[in-house]
Amino acid sequence: MNSTDRTVPVDNYLTAGEPGLAGWLCTHDHKRIGILYAIGITFFFFLGGIAATLIRLNLIVPAGALMSAETYNKAFTFHGVVMVWFFLIPSIPATLGNFLLPLMIGARDVAFPRLNLFSWYLYVGGGLFTIGALLLGGVDTGWTFYTPFSTMFSNTHVVLAVIGVFVVGFSSILTGLNFIVTVHTMRTVGMHWFRLPLFVWALYATSLVMVLATPVLAMTLSLIALERLFGVGIFDPALGGDPLLFQHFFWFYSHPAVYIMILPAMGVASELITCGVRRRIFGYRFMAWSMMAIAVIGFMVWGHHMFVAGQSMYAGIVFSILSFVVAVPSAIKVFNWVATLHKGTIDFHAPMLYALGFVGLFMLGGLTGLFLAATALDVNLTDTYFVVAHFHYIMVGGSVMAYLGGIHYWWPKITGRLYPEGPARFAAILMFFGFNLTFFPQYLLGYLGMPRRYHAYPEPFQWLNVLSSAGASILAASYLMPLCYLGWSLWRGAAAGPNPWRATGLEWTTTSPPPVHNFPLPPVVNEGPYQYCP
Amino acid sequence: MSEASTPLLANRAIQFDDDAQQRESSVLGMWVFIATEVLFFGVLFVGYTVARVQFPRAFADGGARTDLLLGSIETGILLISSCLAALAVRDVRFGACRMASWLLAGTALLGVTFLVLHGIEYHAEYEEALIPGMRYHPSGHPARAMMIFFCLYYVITGFHSLHVAIGVALLSRLAWKASRGAFSSDYFAPVEVTALYWHLVDIVWIFVYPLVYLVGRSA
Numbered sequence: 029m030n031s032t033d034r035t036v037p038v039d040n041y042l043t044a045g046e047p048g049l050a051g052w053l054c055t056h057d058h059k060r061i062g063i064l065y066a067i068g069i070t071f072f073f074f075l076g077g078i079a080a081t082l083i084r085l086n087l088i089v090p091a092g093a094l095m096s097a098e099t100y101n102k103a104f105t106f107h108g109v110v111m112v113w114f115f116l117i118p119s120i121p122a123t124l125g126n127f128l129l130p131l132m133i134g135a136r137d138v139a140f141p142r143l144n145l146f147s148w149y150l151y152v153g154g155g156l157f158t159i160g161a162l163l164l165g166g167v168d169t170g171w172t173f174y175t176p177f178s179t180m181f182s183n184t185h186v187v188l189a190v191i192g193v194f195v196v197g198f199s200s201i202l203t204g205l206n207f208i209v210t211v212h213t214m215r216t217v218g219m220h221w222f223r224l225p226l227f228v229w230a231l232y233a234t235s236l237v238m239v240l241a242t243p244v245l246a247m248t249l250s251l252i253a254l255e256r257l258f259g260v261g262i263f264d265p266a267l268g269g270d271p272l273l274f275q276h277f278f279w280f281y282s283h284p285a286v287y288i289m290i291l292p293a294m295g296v297a298s299e300l301i302t303c304g305v306r307r308r309i310f311g312y313r314f315m316a317w318s319m320m321a322i323a324v325i326g327f328m329v330w331g332h333h334m335f336v337a338g339q340s341m342y343a344g345i346v347f348s349i350l351s352f353v354v355a356v357p358s359a360i361k362v363f364n365w366v367a368t369l370h371k372g373t374i375d376f377h378a379p380m381l382y383a384l385g386f387v388g389l390f391m392l393g394g395l396t397g398l399f400l401a402a403t404a405l406d407v408n409l410t411d412t413y414f415v416v417a418h419f420h421y422i423m424v425g426g427s428v429m430a431y432l433g434g435i436h437y438w439w440p441k442i443t444g445r446l447y448p449e450g451p452a453r454f455a456a457i458l459m460f461f462g463f464n465l466t467f468f469p470q471y472l473l474g475y476l477g478m479p480r481r482y483h484a485y486p487e488p489f490q491w492l493n494v495l496s497s498a499g500a501s502i503l504a505a506s507y508l509m510p511l512c513y514l515g516w517s518l519w520r521g522a523a524a525g526p527n528p529w530r531a532t533g534l535e536w537t538t539t540s541p542p543p544v545h546n547f548p549l550p551p552v553v554n555e556g557p558y559q560y561c562p
Numbered sequence: 563m564s565e566a567s568t569p570l571l572a573n574r575a576i577q578f579d580d581d582a583q584q585r586e587s588s589v590l591g592m593w594v595f596i597a598t599e600v601l602f603f604g605v606l607f608v609g610y611t612v613a614r615v616q617f618p619r620a621f622a623d624g625g626a627r628t629d630l631l632l633g634s635i636e637t638g639i640l641l642i643s644s645c646l647a648a649l650a651v652r653d654v655r656f657g658a659c660r661m662a663s664w665l666l667a668g669t670a671l672l673g674v675t676f677l678v679l680h681g682i683e684y685h686a687e688y689e690e691a692l693i694p695g696m697r698y699h700p701s702g703h704p705a706r707a708m709m710i711f712f713c714l715y716y717v718i719t720g721f722h723s724l725h726v727a728i729g730v731a732l733l734s735r736l737a738w739k740a741s742r743g744a745f746s747s748d749y750f751a752p753v754e755v756t757a758l759y760w761h762l763v764d765i766v767w768i769f770v771y772p773l774v775y776l777v778g779r780s781a
Contacts, residue, residue: 130577137577139587205594213587214577243598247605251717258695260713262609268707273612277605545576 036444036523040541056141057544062127063442064148066435069123070511072114072155077504079107084466084500087493092484100483101168102184108171113193114155116423117285120292121238122151122203124434125231127442129207131535132225134216134553136545139209147202154196161188170481172282175263175274179255187256190249197246200288204238207231216534218553222316225533225557226309229316230295233323237284237291241327245281248274275337279330287326289423290390291319293430294361297383300433301365303531304380305372308558311364318357325354335406344403351401358394362387378452382433385460386426393421396471411481414474417467425463432459432510439514440528444541445521451513459506465499532559573749585751592755596762599725603766606718610773613710620704624711625778627692627700632683633775636676637767643672644764647733647757654740657747663740666753669760670733673726680723687712715774722770725763732756 041059045051052060082103086094095103126144130137138144161167167189169178178186211224211232224232252274254260261267263274302309309315331339331347365387374380396418400406409415433456439447469492474480478489485493527536538547578584614621650665684693691697693716694709736756739745745753 135577139577140591141575141577201598205591205598208594209587209591212590213583239594239598240601243602244605247602251605251609254717260694260717261710262613262713262717268613268617268710270612270616273609277608550579 036541037539037543039543040444040539041544042444042541044544054145056137056145058126058130058138058141058144059442059542059546061141061144061148062123062125065118065122065126065151068148068151068155069115069119072110073119073507075159076107076110076115077507079103079110081500081504083107084497086483087485088497090485090487090490095483097483098168099166101170101481102162102166104481105167105170105189106162109158109167109189109193112171112285112423113196114151114158116289116427117200118151118196118203119289119427119431120296120434121207121231121234121288122147122199124227124296124431124438125207125234125292126203128438128535129210129228129231130214131441131538131542131546132228132533133211133214133219134534134547134551135210135214136547136550138206139214140206143202144206147199147206150195150199150202154192154194154199157188157192157195161185161192164188172278173249173252174278175252175255175271176265179252179263180266187253190253194246194249194253197242197249200238201242201246204235204242207235208239211235216550216553222313223553223556224316225295226298226312226315226319227292227295229319230291230298233319234288234291237288237323237326241281241284241288244277245285248277248281272334272338275334276330279333280327283330283333284323284326286419286422287322289427291322293386293390293427294319296430296434296437297365297386298361299531299533300379300383300430300437301368301387302558302560303437303529304375304377304383305369306375306530306560307368307372308560309364310367310370311360312556312558314360315364318360321357322354325350325357329354332401332406335403336410348401348403352398355394355398355401358390362391362394376453378447378449378456379433379437381453381456381460382429382436385456385463386429386433388460389421389425389429389463393418393425396421409474411479412474413470413478413480416480417470417474420467420470425467429459429463432456435510435514437529438535439517440524441535441540441542443518443521444524444539445517446524446528447517447521448513451509455506455509455513458502458509462499462502462504462506466496466503467499469493469495469499533557581748585754588751588755589758592758596758599762599766603718603721603769606714606721607769607773610714610718613714617704617707617710620707621711622778623702623704624708624715625774625776627687627690628715628775628778629683629686630775630779632679633771636679637771639672639676639679640764640767643669643676644761646672647760650740651750651754651757654745654750654753655747659740659743659745662745662753663737666733666737666740670730670737673730673733676726677723677730680719718770718774722763722766725766729756729760729763733760 041057045055045057052064055061082094083100086092086100092100126138164185167182167184167186169182169184169186173186173190211228251260251262255263261269263269263271265271298309298315329347329351331343332351335344396414400409400415400418436447436452439445473489473492476489478485524540526538526540534551534553537551574581574584578587646665646669650662650669653665654662687693688697691699692712694713698709698712700708733756736753740753
């Protein structure tokens with residue numbers, strides 16, 4: 029094991045600086061801000077999870093056991109809004125990204141620490157608006173806010189929810205801006221672009237998407253609010269406005285938003301896998317470029333959400349082809365992970381299990397994405413549970429598995445403590461099974477024709493729904509487990525030492541937890557990442 | 563020697579190694595921000611284009627009801643103000659802080675003038691009952707479809723004016739700081755990035771002006 033001494037250093041970012049709550053709420057330290065985000069994100073994750081639980085409970089019996097149709101609409105809307113904007117989008121970039129980006133490039137902090145803190149306040153503020161909308165009675169539009177329903181017909185608190193998402197959107201823009209500038213200007217001596225760890229590449233590509241897509245969503249949502257408040261008619265068919273225009277704007281952001289969720293997850297998986305096999309990642313440059321390719325091509329595929337919405341056949345064909353094209357860099361990544369694992373001695377510790385789970389679920393989600401990119405199939409599968417299963421495999425299976433894997437992997441660095449390996453492995457495996465039991469039946473449901481967003485359904489669909497709900501309860505247990513044993517390790521965990529995984533990378537060269545400005549002296553880099561010698 | 567280096571250290575944030583890195587970061591940050599702003603306004607311009615293709619006549623008639631003279635004067639004012647901002651950056655780089663302060667104040671003043679003139683325009687349109695949601699009852703055949711033109715006109719110019727107002731606030735603060743000698747040839751990044759922002763405000767208007775005021779009058 030490591031020769032360096034295994035006690036938690038006294039002078040670290042957790043103990044130094046202003047004491048008490050004020051020290052945290054006014055901090056400019058990227059590491060503390062990462063932890064603030066982690067707390068907020070965990071809160072919203074369980075809030076969205078409660079809504080998901082209600083949905084799954086309701087669907088156990090065909091008549092809809094629990095809720096009226098209206099309440100059901102509000103439950104899935106709340107689930108979608110909270111999970112997409114307050115959990116999935118910020119999860120990896122804002123927590124792990126904030127914590128690790130400066131450490132990984134050898135900087136003292138991000139380029140704009142005050143802006144970083146401001147982003148967190150925007151995140152919290154946006155969350156308060158959304159929770160306010162829930163407390164006042166909820167929203168029933170679905171997380172997509174499709175017009176003209178959201179602008180003309182819904183008499184729920186659309187404006188409040190939209191403001192919440194608008195505000196949190198700015199949090200995401202500012203985080204992206206901060207990361208881009210940090211990667212460009214704050215790299216330490218010798219840290220060339222092609223010596224950046226893949227997680228940094230992933231964050232960089234993600235930040236580009238955040239910065240270039242989110243403003244479109246922000247403006248579109250402002251237009252919804254203005255349309256509801258002042259009757260601006262740009263999406264209102266009664267005035268000659270165009271509801272399809274809303275869908276174009278919305279998906280111009282919201283499709284790239286999927287890449288905001290999955291690109292950082294890919295970065296995390298790359299770090300986890302290369303450390304778990306103790307080998308260099310296969311095809312480092314291809315991995316980096318494929319992330320940039322996904323970020324760029326991801327901007328050109330939004331039309332596949334509208335194959336049946338009334339866009340022209342030719343637009344449909346073009347968007348279909350581009351949607352197949354974006355699968356190519358994703359496949360490159362999967363092949364490279366597999367090639368890295370090939371003939372390696374795999375250490376099946378918890379982060380590795382999460383990473384392998386990520387690859388499996390991402391593959392299944394990605395392959396069913398190809399079904400949906402084919403226009404002929406999509407016509408049948410649109411708005412069925414097949415779509416629900418597909419995007420949950422990518423967004424929840426992919427991004428949550430990677431997020432938790434990353435949390436486990438960097439937990440010793442963040443807290444200075446080791447977590448218990450046994451429960452962690454058990455939770456990872458349980459999560460994989462729970463996830464598949466929840467969402468695989470939904471592929472079948474969708475294939476058989478069960479539409480999404482219905483609070484009741486015909487009898488024959490029941491057994492698959494019961495399976496799915498049973499899986500959801502296992503999944504819920506596997507999400508609660510890390511909360512318990514990670515919390516336990518904060519007080520009782522053994523001291524980790526600077527590099528418990530014997531991993532490469534600058535973040536492992538400093539103490540765990542790191543000191544306030546990360547490194548006693550600015551590190552100098554003279555080789556690429558992942559110099560593992562097995 | 564120590565006295566000379568004190569203001570430099572005071573202006574440098576702890577996370578940067580040197581002044582060049584700090585300046586590079588703030589300028590790049592502003593450029594990235596400008597990219598987001600371009601997309602922000604891009605939505606409005608795309609929406610405008612789509613609606614215009616659908617209702618060419620209503621948009622032409624709507625455009626013809628805007629105030630060409632005031633619009634042109636506003637364009638001139640913004641162009642001159644942008645020039646003053648650029649000169650302010652040049653002067654502050656050469657260490658002429660007092661001159662830069664006057665130029666920044668002048669820029670802010672022209673911004674205020676722009677806002678006042680736009681207010682006059684809005685008021686006239688309110689009198690003519692051209693503001694959807696508040697007072698809208700123009701006569702004639704395209705009146706209904708023209709509503710979308712006016713909706714977009716107010717959203718676009720409204721968001722632009724908001725940007726002008728923010729710019730005026732930033733410029734005034736900088737002018738005040740410059741008059742107290744806060745900047746030097748070694749430290750001028752705040753002036754530079756604010757000027758960049760002001761140029762963005764100007765350039766957005768360069769697209770608004772022909773779309774709103776000019777194109778409808780060509781036929």
